[in-house]
Amino acid sequence: MRAAADTRGRTALIALALVLAGLTLLVPLVLIFVSAFADGIGAYFGNIAAPDTRHAIFLTVLTAVIVVPVNMVFGIATAWAVARYEFTGRKLLISLIEIPFSVSPIVAGTIYLFLYGQQGLLGPTLQSWGVQIMFSVPAIVLVSLFVTAPFVARELIPLMQAQGSEDEEAALSLGASPWQTFRLVTLPNIRWALLYGALLTNARAMGEFGAVSVVSGAIRGQTNTLPLHIELLYNDFNIAGAFASASILALIALATLGIKYVMENRAG
Amino acid sequence: MSLSSLERRRRVMPGFGLSMGVALTYFALIILLPLVAMAIKTASLGWEQYWKVITAPRSLASYRITVTCALAATVLNAVVGLLFAWVLTRYRFPGRRLLDGLVDLPFALPTAVAGVTLVTLLGPNGWFGSLLEPLGIKVAYTPLGIMAAMFFTSIPFVVRTVQPVLEDVSADVEEAAKSLGARPWQTFALVIWPLIMPAFLAGATMSFARSLGEFGAVVFIAGNLPMQTEITSLLIFIRLDEYSYGAAAALASVLLIAAFLMLFITNSLQAWALRYARRS
Amino acid sequence: MSIVIDHVSRHFETFAAVNDLSLDIAEGELLALLGPSGSGKTTLLRLIAGLDFPDSGRIIIDGRDATNLPAGERRIGFVFQHYALFRHMTVRENVDFGMRVMPSSRRPSRSERRERVERLLGTVQLAGLGDRFPAQLSGGQRQRVALARALAIRPSVLLLDEPFGALDAAVRRDLRRWLRQLHEELAVTTVFVTHDQEEALEVADRIVVMNAGRIEQSGTPTEVEARPATAFMHSFLGGANRFAVEVHGGVASVAGQPLPRDAVTLAEGIGDGAAQGFVRAHDLLPLVAGTPGAYAVGRLDHVVAHGGTVRAEFATPDGRSVEAEIARDEWERLALTRGQSIGLGIRRMAVFPE
Numbered sequence: 001m002r003a004a005a006d007t008r009g010r011t012a013l014i015a016l017a018l019v020l021a022g023l024t025l026l027v028p029l030v031l032i033f034v035s036a037f038a039d040g041i042g043a044y045f046g047n048i049a050a051p052d053t054r055h056a057i058f059l060t061v062l063t064a065v066i067v068v069p070v071n072m073v074f075g076i077a078t079a080w081a082v083a084r085y086e087f088t089g090r091k092l093l094i095s096l097i098e099i100p101f102s103v104s105p106i107v108a109g110t111i112y113l114f115l116y117g118q119q120g121l122l123g124p125t126l127q128s129w130g131v132q133i134m135f136s137v138p139a140i141v142l143v144s145l146f147v148t149a150p151f152v153a154r155e156l157i158p159l160m161q162a163q164g165s166e167d168e169e170a171a172l173s174l175g176a177s178p179w180q181t182f183r184l185v186t187l188p189n190i191r192w193a194l195l196y197g198a199l200l201t202n203a204r205a206m207g208e209f210g211a212v213s214v215v216s217g218a219i220r221g222q223t224n225t226l227p228l229h230i231e232l233l234y235n236d237f238n239i240a241g242a243f244a245s246a247s248i249l250a251l252i253a254l255a256t257l258g259i260k261y262v263m264e265n266r267a268g
Numbered sequence: 269m270s271l272s273s274l275e276r277r278r279r280v281m282p283g284f285g286l287s288m289g290v291a292l293t294y295f296a297l298i299i300l301l302p303l304v305a306m307a308i309k310t311a312s313l314g315w316e317q318y319w320k321v322i323t324a325p326r327s328l329a330s331y332r333i334t335v336t337c338a339l340a341a342t343v344l345n346a347v348v349g350l351l352f353a354w355v356l357t358r359y360r361f362p363g364r365r366l367l368d369g370l371v372d373l374p375f376a377l378p379t380a381v382a383g384v385t386l387v388t389l390l391g392p393n394g395w396f397g398s399l400l401e402p403l404g405i406k407v408a409y410t411p412l413g414i415m416a417a418m419f420f421t422s423i424p425f426v427v428r429t430v431q432p433v434l435e436d437v438s439a440d441v442e443e444a445a446k447s448l449g450a451r452p453w454q455t456f457a458l459v460i461w462p463l464i465m466p467a468f469l470a471g472a473t474m475s476f477a478r479s480l481g482e483f484g485a486v487v488f489i490a491g492n493l494p495m496q497t498e499i500t501s502l503l504i505f506i507r508l509d510e511y512s513y514g515a516a517a518a519l520a521s522v523l524l525i526a527a528f529l530m531l532f533i534t535n536s537l538q539a540w541a542l543r544y545a546r547r548s
Numbered sequence: 549m550s551i552v553i554d555h556v557s558r559h560f561e562t563f564a565a566v567n568d569l570s571l572d573i574a575e576g577e578l579l580a581l582l583g584p585s586g587s588g589k590t591t592l593l594r595l596i597a598g599l600d601f602p603d604s605g606r607i608i609i610d611g612r613d614a615t616n617l618p619a620g621e622r623r624i625g626f627v628f629q630h631y632a633l634f635r636h637m638t639v640r641e642n643v644d645f646g647m648r649v650m651p652s653s654r655r656p657s658r659s660e661r662r663e664r665v666e667r668l669l670g671t672v673q674l675a676g677l678g679d680r681f682p683a684q685l686s687g688g689q690r691q692r693v694a695l696a697r698a699l700a701i702r703p704s705v706l707l708l709d710e711p712f713g714a715l716d717a718a719v720r721r722d723l724r725r726w727l728r729q730l731h732e733e734l735a736v737t738t739v740f741v742t743h744d745q746e747e748a749l750e751v752a753d754r755i756v757v758m759n760a761g762r763i764e765q766s767g768t769p770t771e772v773e774a775r776p777a778t779a780f781m782h783s784f785l786g787g788a789n790r791f792a793v794e795v796h797g798g799v800a801s802v803a804g805q806p807l808p809r810d811a812v813t814l815a816e817g818i819g820d821g822a823a824q825g826f827v828r829a830h831d832l833l834p835l836v837a838g839t840p841g842a843y844a845v846g847r848l849d850h851v852v853a854h855g856g857t858v859r860a861e862f863a864t865p866d867g868r869s870v871e872a873e874i875a876r877d878e879w880e881r882l883a884l885t886r887g888q889s890i891g892l893g894i895r896r897m898a899v900f901p902e
Binding site: 166167169170171172173174175176177180184185188189 | 597598599618619620621622624625626628630632633634635636645646648649650697698701
């Protein structure tokens, strides 16, 4: 009796989970591609090939190409400092690094505006030197650096703490230089977590909307990234165009999930 | 004296200066400096003006809408997240891996994409909206829509915090409970729940924090009517658009303080969640 | 090569892991650092290796002050407790690592490196496994890869941290014997850390027993085993019965009965008053009824036969349990059964202050 009830409860829970996941996750995903191709394949590629869209793609990729390596370096340095040494303020540093994750993207954009904007802390000085950061590409890059700063470090810190420093000690005792130790021992040990952190950084850098919309000025064909471009097209009632752009970002999201899945199976 | 000598003692691992230098410089320039700039801006308002801005009726309404919708989304997420985590760790069934992968979609999908998708789906002519409209349920451009967007963007939090803990609750603990005569619900309530509760609360807190700050997914579907469907993030954006930077700074400081508070609560909960793990 | 440890201390916050310790290690010696966990033996080993630095004191390796030398410049082979093999490298690449990272002026040629790796793999009995990854090896094999890797840089000193700690009993026994042989072949100064006295007694030329960051006793295995020098040594080596003793005018009494002077070794400078006496199991004699010299009465509780000897546990009237070890044929002559009481005599006792 109880076994039969167990099985029934089990089946009901699985069915409920699958239906909910279908409605809340799968249907939205399908909708993106259905809407993107609503006017046919020709129209889809026409939308993507439009000059403004092409420029938005270019700017999005450019941002990611700058942001990902910079934050990888920051992430490795931070994780190394935090996981390999004991120092005063270590725990504080670990939690402060998480700040960009906890603040609203709008706040992220706003604080940069108050730093580099016309009424900001450094804006007027920079302006007098002829340097314009706000409402231009550097601002987009800077806020993207901010919102994605913690990704690599938070993947590496727990891993490097769990691995301990025995491998590095072994290399050093065998006569390896610090750089050799890092390149030949540390880097191979953390490569998958590093790659995963980079992947998440990339996904977020390409997809950031709120922070970028505050600082970009959204000048069409100049400071429009893909997410901003989607909003622009949507507000112009160009729904198929908006979804064509959205489909590119959705594909990148799916690729991110796919690579994550492969890497997790590899690690396990 | 003893502390400074401790810090100056020789370190075996090379690279302390380099890694600390890079980490702190970057942290100071990219994270700290803008925060300081904003603090200065906010302080320049003066206390009276600051108080006036953050307690203006429109501001108060935006907090109310943001917090209410975020709470509702979090409750929903807590239930759904627990269900997903349970099903994923306890059962093997066709589609399990797909479900496991799909759970992360809201993290990977840019919020703007989520926004246009949800408004299209739930709008009056959308796949879901057209079914709900005859029932008298309007989602898009109402608080319900805000809640839906917040719900979608924070689906993974509870699942991903509870899942590893649930996986760690080994089968023999459950079998031990069963062998001692516990019924399934007793096993869950007395053995499993106490173990996963801290992680569950941490996940729910993260989900709530994310919902408080969510912008991209919400603006598309919210309707953005002052006093009715305007969230605090959007109000900041509008103030910036109007060049009332002081007001924007004041409102942003409210969100920032809320974020720090949530960060503190999450960290405390996570430390609490680990207390069993550390003991064994 | 010789190692001189000269008044070395290493504190962790307020805890003294190594406390003003001095020790000379002769060239070619095979030395065991033995002690309970937390006694500072691993810290001392890491100080010698340069994986940690002392707060005070000097470490001299082969006549050269190495106190401030980084690990890589000490020509020391270190075998880690959990091996610390590089998991992304094959066995061959692991062994080759130390030569690969040498500055090109000192680095042996490619063919010489290959040859040395193969020879070492032969020495540690892993020939043919060079292409495997560490994850594909058993615990004992990993241990030997770690050893080969440490030996590849031709170290002047070999240091091993709990070398057999993570292995099961049978493999451990084989490896012990093998390590002895290897040391005889290579004659390289070797120091290993262990908490297992049997291991130290079996493998080492000399044993240094550590306790609370200091040296408790140092000597050959026979010396240490035969003449534990301190109260700590008696309890650490185990198998000793502890008695409450009263000392008066150079005579020790147990339960009010004085013991013959020649049966008692009094610690130097011990005064009158309460003291503690240690009687090792083979120095506690169950006495046939009627023989004089019984200092306690014991009721037989439990008997274990082991080879030619028997270990018998007796319960004494004050509720304690004592252990005696005697030859099997003697035991059979006593013909004791469980629950029976018998007098217990003391052949030799070491007395220390409380």
